[in-house]
Amino acid sequence: MSEALFEQIREHLAEVTLEAVVAHGALALLVEPAQVLAVVRSLKDSFEFDMFLDVTAVDWPERQPRFDVVWHFYSTKHFVRVRVKARVPLADPTVDTLVPLYGSAGYMERECHDMYGIVFRGNDDLRPILLYEGFEGHPLRKDYPKQKEQPLVPYRDAKP
């Protein structure tokens, strides 16, 4: 049943997707960063993907462009998932926010901004949510030193 739906989506979005494969039972679409908002709007309006599951990123330190931004959506009508990916470079890790479409995207975009430094254009509340004010860097990037700490309270054994 989901095969037919995936085929419809593939046809409908053929012009804006760079790649469309079925992996682990979900349709994975690779799109240009500028097309994300249009693709997701189309998924939501035409194919009833009404639930925003997650947004995260993948860091490929050797690759250009370096980051994958990955969104997952679920349809409570068709009971299937779809994954949308976009590649953004280190110099400008920016994609459009999905808050106008899914209110719940706000918090998850904040977390993704904390951990990977992805900038969500249009989300005007990208304050730290899991990290704290003053934390430098993005800990889930591969070039963040594994044991680097940024303590808020000075250590008792620290030399003054």
Added chain:
Amino acid sequence: MSTQPVRPAPAGAFEYMTTKKDEFVGWARKFSLFPYPFVTACCAMEFMSVSSTLYDTDRFGAALPRFTPRQSDLLMVVGTVTHKQAPILKKVYEQMCEPKWVIAFGVCATSGGFYQNYAALPGIDKIIPVDLYIPGCPPRPEMVIDGIMKLQDRIARDRHPIINEKF
């Protein structure tokens, strides 16, 4: 008007005792520990187990948690403390009145455990002094009881200088 004469004590009655101030105060303090549970992670399950009926820390006078640091004298740090939590822990410790003791409950509070990264504090003794470490992930209730008894022994043997010559 006449005052009642003081009745002499019956033979064998317990009227006086002699002891040393530190021993007396230590004995009183070791059986009246009021814990403040600073509970942040999964060790909390073991803390619930050790304080409830089956293991029952009330037997040691250490059962009644005070949810304000100002009324407590035993800070039990139960679970991982992150760098984001550290200022809160420090403030709670500073709000407690002397005399006060600190137990690091579980391996995360003791040393950070297996967390060695941007998020976790590698042991609460980096920011506050700790009297007793209970390792384990999580510790068995028997270990916690053993720890509390060791702390009680130490309190009983300790000097209690806050009670001074005016006592």
